[in-house]
Amino acid sequence: MVRPILSPAERERGRRLGATLRRARGDRSMVDVATAAGIPVETLRKIETGRIATPAFFTVAALGGVLGLDLAELALIALPTPAAESA
Template structure:
């Protein structure tokens, strides 16, 4: 990539520290893998109970259908906070209904 008349040096923007991971952790290594699988099951069940297709829910939540599919299949282990809020709002449920029952507030 050329900016101005100089070549852009990407090496200045990457870390060389061994303790800083680059990007997100891999799905199989994530400490949230179990929660992601539980979220996938609850999200799919709630959507089905509401009689909505993936396309309908994604449209109402203004989320890409591919993103919803990845969350429902457990391929996204750390979905974005606002994505989950949008999905819950689009289904008309409290976001805590998507949470693990043991983590729900009383």
């Protein structure tokens, strides 16, 4: 399956999501968080660095649960910003 090329706005949303998850992780190791969420460590690494800009809903939900983040808050991060829309 060929994935479509992401727009600059989609890549920016992925970076914002990754930064939010990274901040929420705090001092916890990637291994601890990934294991608790039931995802590979490399997947968490790619999400946090923005290399996976559009992670699956259930992956985000699992990470949000482990990190104590509300899904509604995470959804707000995914909304396009006015600057990103004009890009």
